[in-house]
Amino acid sequence: MIFDIISFLDVWQACKDGDLDQVRILLREGEDPSQQTQEKQNTPMHIAAKHGHYLIVKYLIELQCSTTTLNAAGQTPGDLLRVGWVQDPARVEKLAMREKSVADQNKVRAKQKLLGDTEGLLR
Numbered sequence: 001m002i003f004d005i006i007s008f009l010d011v012w013q014a015c016k017d018g019d020l021d022q023v024r025i026l027l028r029e030g031e032d033p034s035q036q037t038q039e040k041q042n043t044p045m046h047i048a049a050k051h052g053h054y055l056i057v058k059y060l061i062e063l064q065c066s067t068t069t070l071n072a073a074g075q076t077p078g079d080l081l082r083v084g085w086v087q088d089p090a091r092v093e094k095l096a097m098r099e100k101s102v103a104d105q106n107k108v109r110a111k112q113k114l115l116g117d118t119e120g121l122l123r
Contacts, residue, residue: 012037015044018053023060033065041072049080057081 048056
């Protein structure tokens, strides 16, 4: 039981950090993407939306996760996406593409580091 709680905290943390690869791994390993936090009743999608991680939100939608689940404040994940300056769909798509680009760059760097390519790391 304690392992389950700690494990799910990892999913929420990965959503907060914007770590799409970790979210994919944890959900593939059986974590429940609709599980809500105890206090604020946020799902992983709420957390990703709140922190502007659009690729994670998009991925969770592709998994058929609910976009209508309400948290303790009566907000859906979409409400959290619309909070503040993120109201323009074109802007959201642009930010998602930039986030994907950064994720791709991080994968290349990790692979170079793993292979010992120090020249590539210095660029």
